[in-house]
Every structure is written in C-alpha cells, then in structure tokens.
Amino acid sequence: MTVISPSQSDSFHSGTRKPPLAPGSHVLTGHLGPLLWDPLKFLRSCSNVAPVVRMKVAGRSIYLVCDADLVREMLVNKDGAFDKGGPVYEAGRSVAPNSLVVCPAHVHREQRTLMQPAFSPRSISAAESVMADEGEHASQSWQAGQVLDVLAEAGRMTHQVVARTLMPSVTDAIDVDYLLGVVKELTRLLALQVVVPKPVRRIVPSLDRRFAVAVAGTRRAAHQILQASRDSDTPEQGLLGVLMQGDGTGGARLTEEELCDQIITLFTAGTETTAITLAWAMYVLSVRPDLERRLHAELDSLPPGPVSFKNHLGDLPFTCNFISETLRCYPSNWLLSRSPDESTVLGSYLFPAGSSIMFSPYQIHRNPQYYSDPLTFDPDRWDGRPPTVSRRAYIPFGVGARGCIGDRFAVSEIVNLLSSITRRWSLRPAHGFRIRSKRPNLFAAPYGLHLQVEGRRQQP
Numbered sequence: 001m002t003v004i005s006p007s008q009s010d011s012f013h014s015g016t017r018k019p020p021l022a023p024g025s026h027v028l029t030g031h032l033g034p035l036l037w038d039p040l041k042f043l044r045s046c047s048n049v050a051p052v053v054r055m056k057v058a059g060r061s062i063y064l065v066c067d068a069d070l071v072r073e074m075l076v077n078k079d080g081a082f083d084k085g086g087p088v089y090e091a092g093r094s095v096a097p098n099s100l101v102v103c104p105a106h107v108h109r110e111q112r113t114l115m116q117p118a119f120s121p122r123s124i125s126a127a128e129s130v131m132a133d134e135g136e137h138a139s140q141s142w143q144a145g146q147v148l149d150v151l152a153e154a155g156r157m158t159h160q161v162v163a164r165t166l167m168p169s170v171t172d173a174i175d176v177d178y179l180l181g182v183v184k185e186l187t188r189l190l191a192l193q194v195v196v197p198k199p200v201r202r203i204v205p206s207l208d209r210r211f212a213v214a215v216a217g218t219r220r221a222a223h224q225i226l227q228a229s230r231d232s233d234t235p236e237q238g239l240l241g242v243l244m245q246g247d248g249t250g251g252a253r254l255t256e257e258e259l260c261d262q263i264i265t266l267f268t269a270g271t272e273t274t275a276i277t278l279a280w281a282m283y284v285l286s287v288r289p290d291l292e293r294r295l296h297a298e299l300d301s302l303p304p305g306p307v308s309f310k311n312h313l314g315d316l317p318f319t320c321n322f323i324s325e326t327l328r329c330y331p332s333n334w335l336l337s338r339s340p341d342e343s344t345v346l347g348s349y350l351f352p353a354g355s356s357i358m359f360s361p362y363q364i365h366r367n368p369q370y371y372s373d374p375l376t377f378d379p380d381r382w383d384g385r386p387p388t389v390s391r392r393a394y395i396p397f398g399v400g401a402r403g404c405i406g407d408r409f410a411v412s413e414i415v416n417l418l419s420s421i422t423r424r425w426s427l428r429p430a431h432g433f434r435i436r437s438k439r440p441n442l443f444a445a446p447y448g449l450h451l452q453v454e455g456r457r458q459q460p
C-alpha cells in the first residue's frame, strides 16, 4: 500500500473522490469559526452533504465521515487500518499511554482480553448492589425543595460506584472527593490541550504546565490506590482484583504501569460519561411529566433492592427505551477520531496516512435519513415499530473492537441510580438556571443544569 506523508494530505488517487468542503468555510479561517461557536449546529449542517466532508482548520484538512455505513465500515471492518488517533487520543496518551481507550491497535486485543473479565456478567451483578446503594445514599440525603447541581451530584454518584466496584478493599482509605477533583481538572485541561493549538500554548505556557501537573497528580493517585490495595489485609475483590490476577491462565498480566493506566481509564472513561447520561435523563424527566409517570410506573413494580441487568431488564421495556433514547439524543461522546497509519480507502475515498478523521455519534443520531423526526425525544421509537429507528446508525457506545467495554455496566448503573432516585423524588426545572450545551467540552453535557427536588405524590 502506498504511504502518503501528511504533507501531501490533499492529494487523492484516481478512482477515489476528494470529499467536498463542508459548508460554512471562511476564506481566511476555514471552519474554525463554526467549530468554535456552534459545533453541534455545524455538524448537523454537514449531514447529507456527502458521505464524507472536508473541514479546513488551521490550514489543515480534517475529514468528517457523515455516513453511518461508512462509519461502521471504518470501526468494524477496517478498525486495524483506522487506528485511534487525533488530538484527543494523542493528549490521552500523555496521561495513560497503555490505557485501553487510547492504546494503538497492535496491542489492543491483548489489553482488551485482560480487561474483559472485569466486565463479565458476574462482575456486573456484583456491582449492582453498590450502584443501588449509592443511588439510595444520595437520594436519601436530599431534602424536598432542594436545588441540585445535577452534574455534580451525578458525578459524585458515578465516581463512588467506580471507586467501590474497582477497589472495595481500599475505598475507605481513598479520598473519593479528592480523586473526583483530580479527574475533573485533568479532563478540563485535556479538553484545552485539544482545543488550543500548539502555537497558542507556546505563548501561554502555563496551560501545558498545568496539564503536566494534573497528569502527575492523577498518576500519583493511581499509584497510591494500587499500593493501598497491595497493603490491604484483605485481597482485592473488585475490578482491580480481577485486573491484578491477569488473564486467569497464569499467563499475561498487566504491569504496574499498565495497572495504573487502567485505573485512570476507569475513572475517566467510566464516570463522566455515565454521569452525563444520567444528568440528561434527569433533565428529560423534569420537563416531560408524561414520560416520568411511565418510568415511575415501571420502576415502582420492581421488588425493593438492586435492579439486576440479568433478571429485571426484560421487565423494564419502557425504561430501556427511555435510556436508549437519552443516549441517542444526548451521546456524551459527541465527536470521536481516528487516523490511518497508511493511506487507506474507505468507500470511494482515499485517506492519506496520518490524516485526521472524525465521526460524530451526535450528528449521526440526529440525521433525518436514519431517524424520523430526529429532534423529538420519543422513547417509543425503540419499541420495534419500523421505520423510526436505524440500529446501524446508533453508536452512543461506539462499535466494533474499540466499542465501549463498559456499556452494560453503564446501563445497569443508570437504571439502578434512576430507580433509587425516582422511588423518592420527582425533579423539576429550578428557576433562574439555564443549560449551557451549545459548546460542548470533551463531552457534551448539560452544563449548568439545576433541578428542584419534589417529594413524590402517592400514586392513585
């Protein structure tokens, strides 16, 4: 296969097409303006222009794959060729180079095999009582009339769940609020590393310095967790215990640095995404009492205690559809990237080696070609009536070998947290607060969402 250097990034071979320029380009600044001011609107405007469009950013071409089938082809059949790459993953590698999320394709299979047992149905069942307990603990602490900073509350719950399921033997020895702060700051600075171009960061070196401090602080915290776990009198039973045991055959094991990388991975990939989805779900319930009533009716019919992914989800069709629709309308990972090591053909396009290729679950989920009335929140579109959904165009958890390893864990966690919350409370929009979601960060979240807690009226 011909290798084309990034400097030749605009040359295309015969037999392949050059993607058209995305709409809204400015002669001097390319697509920087729309990407900075209203990226979600910009992404929507690219739908159905062409299967792939080209964006101009800082003089470079960045490709956006808009067609759902081409995205699948890239992620499922050509995942080895289109490796993890692009600014987010490059910045991620400077935090945790061996992390399952950012590791390159050639080491991925081995890493995934080592991590998989931590997400087995047995491990998830074991985590469910922690999930229910955390939901119970949080909702018990709320008072009627209280206004919740929803992202902060949801983040606290999901961090506690990951901390207690990852390392139950040392949870008491770890300051989870401190960890939450470290990870939050890291994610914020990681987003700045991605958004602020290198030349600007050279002018403002404090950005890179603060990022380096956050990386060092996060790695120190991960090492402390590992050490506390080793020093503990009881052998680690949680996900970390599973990871420390290796592949169970006495063969491959994760090294010390790899274990630290995976601890960081689970705290970053496994907490904010779930918290954001829970927050969006709480928002929808607060403005749609019709959906809230249906969710209450279904969750109220369950016996008290943890909701089991294995035994109960079949009895919760509306709840499952509600969560699917939340993830369709509000996928936290709104923009993801890949980069081929060698020039590679996808559809009728040839992508040069080293090029930046983006795809957006948000854009695909809101394309009218795949979903009828895509801007309407309609959980019933998932109840099997064709043709309102297109499962091939549903990628909140990605797809293929690099698809989310924690998808079942996340759904089980959201159901358990929602179930605990809705047993006690209704949520209503709090006066004077507005959601700021136009300009997403690393994740697309309902920033600024505040909800008021109301005691539930007795069902007639």
Ligand code: HEM
Pocket: 100, 101, 102, 112, 162, 265, 266, 269, 270, 271, 273, 274, 277, 331, 332, 333, 336, 337, 395, 396, 397, 398, 399, 401, 402, 403, 404, 405, 406, 407, 409, 410
């Ligand atoms: C609603 C919650 C979640 C969402 C929306 C979500 C979304 C995603 C997406 C879109 C990817 C693929 C990224 C890509 O292809 O570039 C991914 C990968 C990943 N997620 Fe999640 N995730 C969630 C929860 C979790 C949880 C709870 C965990 C762990 C506790 C987790 C751990 C991971 C890991 C380790 C990967 C990398 C998998 C690999 O490359 O093999 N995620 N997630």
